[in-house]
Amino acid sequence: MAATRETVLFELQKVALAGGANLVSADMVRALNVENGVVRFVIEAPDAESARGLAAVEAEAERLLRALPGVDKVQIVTTAPAGARGAAAPQVTARSGAGAPPSLTIGRHPTPQAGPLPVSGVARILAIGSGKGGVGKSTLTSNLAVALARQGRRVGLLDADIYGPSQPRMLGLTGQRPKSDGQMIEPLHAYGVTVMSLGLMMKEGEAVVWRGPMLMGALQQMLNQVKWGELDVLLVDLPPGTGDVQLSLCQKAQVSGAIIVSTPQDVALIDARRAIDMFNKLKTPVLGLVENMSTYICPNCGHEAHLFGHGGVAAEAAALDLPFLGEIPLNIEVRLAGDGGAPVAAGDGPVADAFGRLAARLIAGGMA
Ligand SMILES: Nc1ncnc2c1ncn2[C@@H]1O[C@H](COP(=O)(O)OP(=O)(O)OP(=O)(O)O)[C@@H](O)[C@H]1O
Numbered sequence: 001m002a003a004t005r006e007t008v009l010f011e012l013q014k015v016a017l018a019g020g021a022n023l024v025s026a027d028m029v030r031a032l033n034v035e036n037g038v039v040r041f042v043i044e045a046p047d048a049e050s051a052r053g054l055a056a057v058e059a060e061a062e063r064l065l066r067a068l069p070g071v072d073k074v075q076i077v078t079t080a081p082a083g084a085r086g087a088a089a090p091q092v093t094a095r096s097g098a099g100a101p102p103s104l105t106i107g108r109h110p111t112p113q114a115g116p117l118p119v120s121g122v123a124r125i126l127a128i129g130s131g132k133g134g135v136g137k138s139t140l141t142s143n144l145a146v147a148l149a150r151q152g153r154r155v156g157l158l159d160a161d162i163y164g165p166s167q168p169r170m171l172g173l174t175g176q177r178p179k180s181d182g183q184m185i186e187p188l189h190a191y192g193v194t195v196m197s198l199g200l201m202m203k204e205g206e207a208v209v210w211r212g213p214m215l216m217g218a219l220q221q222m223l224n225q226v227k228w229g230e231l232d233v234l235l236v237d238l239p240p241g242t243g244d245v246q247l248s249l250c251q252k253a254q255v256s257g258a259i260i261v262s263t264p265q266d267v268a269l270i271d272a273r274r275a276i277d278m279f280n281k282l283k284t285p286v287l288g289l290v291e292n293m294s295t296y297i298c299p300n301c302g303h304e305a306h307l308f309g310h311g312g313v314a315a316e317a318a319a320l321d322l323p324f325l326g327e328i329p330l331n332i333e334v335r336l337a338g339d340g341g342a343p344v345a346a347g348d349g350p351v352a353d354a355f356g357r358l359a360a361r362l363i364a365g366g367m368a
Pocket of ligand 1: 134135138239240328331332
């Protein structure tokens, strides 16, 4: 029997932390990915000092997961957000991956730069963020990119979700490698979208263990050493939360705005608020909110249900005086299509239409 996200989370609930909480109840598990017998996730500690004290917790989590049937490999990265109490510098430690950056030229220290710069040939950069992991930010990014391309826009997608780069899989590019002449990288293309992902520069299953400055350098390279060509819009799929990548992107590139993805539950909305706060502090305009996993329509009987509630994100947008950009239904096709490397927005049907409407709204508003 294959391990699933649910069985993994069940095991992780058994990993106790000091003070009586566990890894799941303390909301420290990020970017959980269970695929082909490999379990990967990030433990996000509140600060570097706590991160250093989590070796026993990591070991216990690894022991429990390895005992699950169908699990061949477990990769855990422990991280603490930049600037958190006790963190002299952004900290990332890893159990696997041996600490070395990828052998390719990606992942170097940043070159000095006065302030945010435009990316040559790219008219707009849109950051797609979320406060919480697993709300469908990567799914939304790939499908929105495809929907925009279908409406005639020249679209690029940069997968900067270093903890769990999923765009190569979602866009059917697994196994393909971009070519590099040592100076510039030739991006890949899928469904009319120009694609680059840090995941494409790493060996399969390799955990990213770069520290803050290294990350900043890698992101700078992704922006400036990739042959993006002429683009109307470059979508950047950010990792969940409010960490180094968000900070680096907004410091290095002239980001036109951020779109925040959330599910309707209160707990996701609380985290979404944090993400909005961060973009405000970074002086990056928040262009609006999108509700994912909104209404569930039963494929058999057409009955509509609101598994995670409905309308929470629209209400939040109104409360924060931000535009509500649209909603994407919860639909099994979205997941199957993403897992199968053929985004649902590339086809026809109600979900593809929902992404089409979102794309049209952004184009009409001059955002894409
Ligand atoms: N509207 C939807 N309907 C059904 N399944 C969805 C929907 N949106 C996303 N999913 C599924 O939910 C899971 C998480 O989505 P995704 O990886 O896009 O989230 P994320 O926010 O990018 O997560 P991470 O924290 O890993 O970056 C995936 O299996 C995806 O296929």
